[in-house]
Amino acid sequence: MKIVVTSVFVDDQEKAVQFYTTVLGFTKKHDVPLGQNMRWLTVVSPADPNGVELLLEPANHPAVAPFRDALIGDGIPWTSFGVDDIHAEHARLSGLGVRFTQPPTQMGPVMTAVFDDTCGNLIQIATQPM
Amino acid sequence: MSDIFEALTAPARRAILDELQERDGQTLFELCARLTMKHGLDLTRQAISQHLGVLEEVGLITTERQGRYKFHYIDATPLRSIVDRWPTARSRGTKK
Numbered sequence: 001m002k003i004v005v006t007s008v009f010v011d012d013q014e015k016a017v018q019f020y021t022t023v024l025g026f027t028k029k030h031d032v033p034l035g036q037n038m039r040w041l042t043v044v045s046p047a048d049p050n051g052v053e054l055l056l057e058p059a060n061h062p063a064v065a066p067f068r069d070a071l072i073g074d075g076i077p078w079t080s081f082g083v084d085d086i087h088a089e090h091a092r093l094s095g096l097g098v099r100f101t102q103p104p105t106q107m108g109p110v111m112t113a114v115f116d117d118t119c120g121n122l123i124q125i126a127t128q129p130m
Numbered sequence: 131m132s133d134i135f136e137a138l139t140a141p142a143r144r145a146i147l148d149e150l151q152e153r154d155g156q157t158l159f160e161l162c163a164r165l166t167m168k169h170g171l172d173l174t175r176q177a178i179s180q181h182l183g184v185l186e187e188v189g190l191i192t193t194e195r196q197g198r199y200k201f202h203y204i205d206a207t208p209l210r211s212i213v214d215r216w217p218t219a220r221s222r223g224t225k226k
Contacts, residue, residue, distance in 0.1 A: 072198045074175070075157020101199050102160045105153070108167035114159070122159075122199075 003052055005042060008078055009059035009068065010119035013041050016056040019118050023096050024081075029053050059120055068120050075101050077114050077124035086111050086127040134208050137188040143181050145169045147190065150204035157199055158182070 010016035020026050026043035030053070034040055042053035059065070071078065083089045086104045090113050094100065101122060102114040112126045137143060142165065149164045150156060156164075162178050165171040173181075182202060185191040189208045194201050 069198065073195075073200050075159035075199055077159070101157050101201075103153075105160070105164070107163045112163070114157075 005053045005055050006079070007055035007057040008117070008119075008121055008123075009064050010056045010117075010121075011059055012119065013039055013056055013058060016117075016119040017041055017043065020054070020056065023093070023098065024117075026054065056119075072120075072122055075114065075122065078121040080112075080124040080126050083125045083127055086113055086125060089113075089125055134188045134190060134211070137184050137190060140181060140184075142169075142171055142173060142178070143185055145171060146178075146181060146185060147204055150191065150202060154203050155194075155201040157201060161202065 017028060017031075020043050021028060025046065027046050027049065028041070029044045029049070030040055030042045032040040038058050041056045043056065044051060044053050059068070068078075090100065090104050093115060098118075099116045100113055101116065102112070104111050104113045109129045110126045112124055114122050114124050117123050145165055146161060149161060149168070158175065158179060161182070162173075162175055165173060165178060182191065182193075186193060189205060192203050192205050194203065
């Protein structure tokens with residue numbers, strides 16, 4: 001068994017694919033209409049195009065909003081992505097207007113930062129020690 | 131509990147103030163990560179939340195909601211009452 005897809009709930013799939021590709025730099029992998037204005041929409045890292053796909057999943061279930069609001073209120077990220085140079089990413093994304101709730105901070109062996117993906121989630125980026 | 135002396139007895143609460151002193155305006159998530167990773171404190175998020183409640187009650191921290199997130203800020207003003215009560219300038223050999 002392999003992990004092929006993981007997902008993040010998004011308020012608006014079109015807005016999300018724009019943010020995840022043009023701002024974060026992922027590339028679109030699958031975009032399949034599912035009816036009811038919903039799409040099976042995944043992105044991958046250009047550094048690993050055959051790697052795990054991130055599904056941008058509609059957040060239309062009524063339980064999603066209160067759940068996500070509670071996480072965001074406490075600053076808790078939904079998931080975490082790996083970056084080589086967290087300071088460079090922080091500077092690049094800040095320059096593009098991305099809001100960080102936590103700048104790069106050394107947390108034991110890893111350095112982490114947390115930003116708002118504008119689609120209803122906080123996302124952590126982390127640099128692993130070499 | 132409603133005085134700063136009680137509020138400062140817990141090492142976790144002093145660690146929270148240390149971390150806010152280093153970087154003011156943190157989410158609960160960031161504070162939890164710092165207490166765990168930097169101070170080795172094995173506390174639940176609920177426990178840290180309660181510590182924050184105590185500090186807020188005595189005015190040593192304030193919280194502010196910005197958009198969808200809540201940030202915590204240190205406010206050392208109440209500590210002045212300690213210095214006012216026992217002025218630091220008063221010690222043996224330092225007459226004033």
